[in-house]
Amino acid sequence: MPQENPGPPAETPEPLLRVRDLTVAFTQRHRRDQVAVDHLDLDIPQGSTVGLVGESGSGKSVTSLAVLGLLPRRGVRLTGSIRFGGRELLGLSPADLRTIRGKDIAMVFQDPMTCLNPVLTIGTQVTEVLHRHQKLPRGSARERAADLLDQVGIPDPARRLGEYPHQLSGGMRQRALIAIALACRPRLLIADEPTTALDVTIQAQILALLRDLVTDTGTTLLLITHDLGIVAGTCDTVHVMYSGRIVESAPRGPLFADPAHPYTAGLLSSVPRLDAPRGTRLVPVPGSPTDTLPWDNACAFAPRCTRADALCTDRAPHERTEGPRTLRCHHPLSDPAPDPAPDRAPVLAPGPVPPTATGGPNLLPEDVA
Amino acid sequence: MRRLAQLVPILLGLSLLLFFWVRSLPGGPAAALLGERATPERVAQINRIYGLDRPVWEQYLDFLGRAARLDFGVSRMTERPVTEELVSRFPATAELAVVAILFAVGLGVPLGYLAARRHLTWIDNLSVAGSLIGVAIPVFFLGFLLKYLFAVQLGWLPPDGRQSPRLFVDHPTGFYVLDGLLRGDPASSWDALRHLILPGIALGTIPLAIITRITRAAVLDVLHKDYVRTAEAKGLTRAVVNRRHVLRNALLPVLTVTGLQVGLLLSGAVLTETVFAFPGVGSFLVDAIAARDYAVIQGFILVIAVIVVTVNLLVDLGYGLVDPRVRLR
Ligand SMILES: Nc1ncnc2c1ncn2[C@@H]1O[C@H](COP(=O)(O)OP(=O)(O)OP(=O)(O)O)[C@@H](O)[C@H]1O
Ligand SMILES: [Mg+2]
Numbered sequence: 001m002p003q004e005n006p007g008p009p010a011e012t013p014e015p016l017l018r019v020r021d022l023t024v025a026f027t028q029r030h031r032r033d034q035v036a037v038d039h040l041d042l043d044i045p046q047g048s049t050v051g052l053v054g055e056s057g058s059g060k061s062v063t064s065l066a067v068l069g070l071l072p073r074r075g076v077r078l079t080g081s082i083r084f085g086g087r088e089l090l091g092l093s094p095a096d097l098r099t100i101r102g103k104d105i106a107m108v109f110q111d112p113m114t115c116l117n118p119v120l121t122i123g124t125q126v127t128e129v130l131h132r133h134q135k136l137p138r139g140s141a142r143e144r145a146a147d148l149l150d151q152v153g154i155p156d157p158a159r160r161l162g163e164y165p166h167q168l169s170g171g172m173r174q175r176a177l178i179a180i181a182l183a184c185r186p187r188l189l190i191a192d193e194p195t196t197a198l199d200v201t202i203q204a205q206i207l208a209l210l211r212d213l214v215t216d217t218g219t220t221l222l223l224i225t226h227d228l229g230i231v232a233g234t235c236d237t238v239h240v241m242y243s244g245r246i247v248e249s250a251p252r253g254p255l256f257a258d259p260a261h262p263y264t265a266g267l268l269s270s271v272p273r274l275d276a277p278r279g280t281r282l283v284p285v286p287g288s289p290t291d292t293l294p295w296d297n298a299c300a301f302a303p304r305c306t307r308a309d310a311l312c313t314d315r316a317p318h319e320r321t322e323g324p325r326t327l328r329c330h331h332p333l334s335d336p337a338p339d340p341a342p343d344r345a346p347v348l349a350p351g352p353v354p355p356t357a358t359g360g361p362n363l364l365p366e367d368v369a
Numbered sequence: 370m371r372r373l374a375q376l377v378p379i380l381l382g383l384s385l386l387l388f389f390w391v392r393s394l395p396g397g398p399a400a401a402l403l404g405e406r407a408t409p410e411r412v413a414q415i416n417r418i419y420g421l422d423r424p425v426w427e428q429y430l431d432f433l434g435r436a437a438r439l440d441f442g443v444s445r446m447t448e449r450p451v452t453e454e455l456v457s458r459f460p461a462t463a464e465l466a467v468v469a470i471l472f473a474v475g476l477g478v479p480l481g482y483l484a485a486r487r488h489l490t491w492i493d494n495l496s497v498a499g500s501l502i503g504v505a506i507p508v509f510f511l512g513f514l515l516k517y518l519f520a521v522q523l524g525w526l527p528p529d530g531r532q533s534p535r536l537f538v539d540h541p542t543g544f545y546v547l548d549g550l551l552r553g554d555p556a557s558s559w560d561a562l563r564h565l566i567l568p569g570i571a572l573g574t575i576p577l578a579i580i581t582r583i584t585r586a587a588v589l590d591v592l593h594k595d596y597v598r599t600a601e602a603k604g605l606t607r608a609v610v611n612r613r614h615v616l617r618n619a620l621l622p623v624l625t626v627t628g629l630q631v632g633l634l635l636s637g638a639v640l641t642e643t644v645f646a647f648p649g650v651g652s653f654l655v656d657a658i659a660a661r662d663y664a665v666i667q668g669f670i671l672v673i674a675v676i677v678v679t680v681n682l683l684v685d686l687g688y689g690l691v692d693p694r695v696r697l698r
Pocket of ligand 2: 060061062192193
């Protein structure tokens with residue numbers, strides 16, 4: 001555990017967001033705690049675009065809500081450290097968090113159809129955040145709001161300000177939500193599945209917009225998705241999350257070129273690729289995200305892993321660093337395959353669809369090409 | 370406008386039902402008037418005087434024609450035009466209803482809101498239990514209980530009537546609270562208000578329970594909406610999130626339910642006014658039913674129906690003001 005005791009070397013500046021040992025558990029009376037995020041470490045350097053990828057239920061949204069301080073206060077056990085710009089966020093008072101949210105850290109959520117207040121105009125919903133954090137008077141807030149809508153590609157912004165959410169299409173609403181998020185020029189933007197609820201063509205537009213905006217404004221972006229394809233065209237660094245922990249982190253190139261964790265490989269082979277020969281079947285990761293072991297003394301992915309052996313169900317893999325990547329696996333694909341456990345039939349056969357045999361860093365899925 | 374046009378068939382149907390229901394009551398005006406002394410001849414004679422010997426449909430058309438001109442005939446009990454009786458008693462009931470609604474909304478919305486914010490705590494449990502009792506308790510019983518406790522035993526508030534007997538003032542509008550202010554006599558306004566408190570609470574308790582419950586459910590629902598999370602993610606202050614994003618949406622169903630309460634309120638007023646000897650529309654209607662005073666029964670109920678329907682129409686229009694999705698449709 002290289003990052004057990006922090007304190008970055010003097011020459012590397014502290015990343016903008018530095019999450020250490022973050023654990024989020026949902027507690028319920030008469031029930032075992034449900035650990036959604038499990039001793040998670042995550043660094044997001046200033047100015048980077050970082051992807052956080054994992055299947056449904058891996059704890060991506062809970063992680064982002066923890067960063068924003070938006071988890072319910074009751075029924076949640078939250079431990080560890082979240083430092084943002086050198087300041088510890090865990091333990092800040094709700095009032096202090098409110099001064100950071102929307103101003104320094106902003107968020108775009110998944111479903112634009114439900115994320116806007118139906119009874120307020122778009123104008124009110126954009127200006128209220130300007131009013132809150134920049135104390136802009138009404139008139140100039142409205143002007144700025146129109147600028148913002150224009151920036152995110154909403155035509156006729158002055159008229160749109162007076163409209164209600166139901167008068168806008170899904171793509172337009174997501175643009176409006178992006179405008180709201182970027183209104184106060186936040187240092188960190190967290191986008192949680194920002195395109196999942198949209199049509200494929202709109203998805204590509206919104207993604208391109210996000211990409212352009214973060215480049216233009218120098219905003220740091222944490223992009224959360226279950227789709228590696230979306231990350232491929234957008235992020236410098238990718239973290240793959242499984243069952244509340246990050247199992248592989250690598251720059252985009254190496255990660256796509258040769259994934260080391262069997263889970264990453266599984267995710268990759270379930271993404272449609274342009275270079276794949278016609279008729280190549282997409283292979284989903286076998287099993288379901290609920291077939292998981294607690295990380296305490298096993299690898300959570302072991303029940304679904306073809307490379308798993310007795311070691312994997314006996315001890316949790318430590319995080320180790322291999323060149324540019326960090327990895328949490330007993331038997332990564334970079335090692336020779338172990339003998340499969342005798343009682344386990346390999347589900348993801350390394351024969352016909354070797355996950356390592358496909359791909360290169362520039363091979364983008366269609367919707368981001 | 371289209372909504373207004375819809376009123377016509379509703380009121381026609383209602384008047385028809387009402388007309389025949391009144392005539393199907395056992396006994397009749399003659400029997401009520403004569404009591405023990407009723408003989409077939411005298412009954413027939415009285416029926417002839419009041420035009421009750423004519424064919425029913427003819428009576429109905431006659432009634433409709435005059436009702437359209439706000440003429441509901443003459444009360445047999447008081448020998449005064451029904452419209453006049455109505456106009457003189459309506460302000461009392463209106464004042465009572467306003468107090469009851471203010472009590473129900475003014476207490477129910479904060480209570481329901483608090484219960485939702487403190488979901489599953491003792492405050493919440495208390496409000497749920499309270500609203501169950503609130504809807505179950507008979508208005509009659511509650512009225513007597515309040516009167517006994519606060520008027521008879523403690524003597525804090527007057528037990529009945531609209532004003533204290535020694536106060537004799539002229540009443541330009543008939544709304545006593547308003548009249549006192551208009552005449553520059555706040556003491557008599559205060560006196561009238563004190564008379565409204567107990568009946569207002571008795572009448573407002575069921576609406577209070579319902580509004581508390583609806584507010585609680587609506588706030589709980591809205592608190593989990595994505596747009597509230599968006600509002601929180603913007604870092605808006607708690608007050609702005611609650612007022613602009615939570616309450617504003619949660620109050621939409623509350624508004625509808627409050628409108629529906631007005632109808633129930635007017636039927637509750639009949640009981641409340643009787644318990645508190647409150648000279649309003651309701652207590653007069655009870656007397657009229659006992660006396661089989663057809664003209665009063667028909668006129669009063671029809672007017673009450675118009676009021677209920679109008680209030681609901683206003684609520685619908687108000688809903689359109691707060692919910693833009695409705696406005697456009
Ligand atoms: N309010 C909550 N109460 C209890 N458990 C919760 C709550 N919110 C999330 N969880 C649990 O935490 C785990 C992680 O959820 P999370 O929403 O972070 O997943 P995700 O990776 O964002 O998945 P998705 O792709 O579906 O958004 C899930 O198992 C979920 O059941
Ligand atoms: Mg999620």
